[in-house]
Amino acid sequence: MRRLFLIAVIAGCAAAQLPAQLLQLRITGLDGLAAKAKESTDITLDSNLLKMAGGFLAGAGKDSKDGQAITQLLSGLKAITVRSFEFKEPGQYRMEDLEQIRAQLRTPGWSKIISSQSKDEISEIYTRMEQGKVAGFAIINAEPKELTIVAIEGSIDLNDLSKLKALGVPSIPVPEKKGKQE
Amino acid sequence: MNLEDELRAALRREDPSPDFARRVAARAQSSTKPARGIPWMMWAAAIAALLVIGFSAAYEYQQIKAERASRDAVIALRIAADKLNIARERVVRRETPANTREN
Numbered sequence: 001m002r003r004l005f006l007i008a009v010i011a012g013c014a015a016a017q018l019p020a021q022l023l024q025l026r027i028t029g030l031d032g033l034a035a036k037a038k039e040s041t042d043i044t045l046d047s048n049l050l051k052m053a054g055g056f057l058a059g060a061g062k063d064s065k066d067g068q069a070i071t072q073l074l075s076g077l078k079a080i081t082v083r084s085f086e087f088k089e090p091g092q093y094r095m096e097d098l099e100q101i102r103a104q105l106r107t108p109g110w111s112k113i114i115s116s117q118s119k120d121e122i123s124e125i126y127t128r129m130e131q132g133k134v135a136g137f138a139i140i141n142a143e144p145k146e147l148t149i150v151a152i153e154g155s156i157d158l159n160d161l162s163k164l165k166a167l168g169v170p171s172i173p174v175p176e177k178k179g180k181q182e
Numbered sequence: 183m184n185l186e187d188e189l190r191a192a193l194r195r196e197d198p199s200p201d202f203a204r205r206v207a208a209r210a211q212s213s214t215k216p217a218r219g220i221p222w223m224m225w226a227a228a229i230a231a232l233l234v235i236g237f238s239a240a241y242e243y244q245q246i247k248a249e250r251a252s253r254d255a256v257i258a259l260r261i262a263a264d265k266l267n268i269a270r271e272r273v274v275r276r277e278t279p280a281n282t283r284e285n
Binding site: 041043045049050052053054055056057060070073074080082084114115116121123124125139141148150152158161162163164 | 244245247248249251252254255256257258259260261262263265266267268269270272273276
């Protein structure tokens with residue numbers, strides 16, 4: 001009886017986690033683009049790494065406005081994934097390559113809040129709301145020579161994020177990287 | 183008895199007792215060798231030194247990992263902010279009539 005109760009509790013917890021996992025955006029279908037790209041950025045940060053980053057930046061950037069803004073933004077995040085490719089010439093990727101990602105963003109839970117499409121450019125922003133708050137958002141930015149996908153899990157204020165550029169984010173005191181950037 | 187006879191009597195050859203060889207062998211076996219191992223304080227010092235080195239290496243590794251994560255987080259947020267602003271600008275540009283933009 002006790003064992004059955006334990007199994008029921010574990011199953012209940014797993015079921016509660018399931019919708020969030022299903023709604024988490026997986027960036028797939030872009031394999032091979034890095035090889036064609038002039039420059040590519042591949043960043044995946046889970047909650048543990050974000051906590052470490054937040055802690056480090058809280059110490060390193062506590063005296064700067066930018067550092068505080070970033071620490072504040074990171075505090076509500078659970079995961080960040082960025083795939084960005086810059087090509088020498090146009091036509092290195094197809095819009096169909098984005099279909100796997102866009103299909104996930106058409107599922108219930110996600111809603112498109114900004115969409116701008118022209119002949120060869122797409123800018124789309126999607127958000128996922130939970131209890132009236134932003135629980136995740138995704139950006140697809142496709143230009144002839146550039147493709148960027150950003151997926152962020154967690155609560156974030158898009159206006160605060162938007163202001164980061166004005167603050168000059170790169171100037172925060174992050175020590176130089178010793179190894180090669182991916 | 184003169185001195186010479188006394189000496190001869192004292193130094194005369196005598197056979198050992200019947201169990202002499204067994205007793206010598208038994209004593210040789212039971213004798214313990216002096217301890218020549220490393221003293222326990224040396225062991226303790228070596229273990230303490232290893233622990234200090236281990237913890238320092240682990241701390242250094244965590245610091246490097248945190249630095250790298252913070253750098254990646256900053257880059258990721260910068261890219262996200264940049265693309266968010268581009269999308270917003272495009273929408274604003276599209277919704278603003280051309281003549282209004284010129285003014």
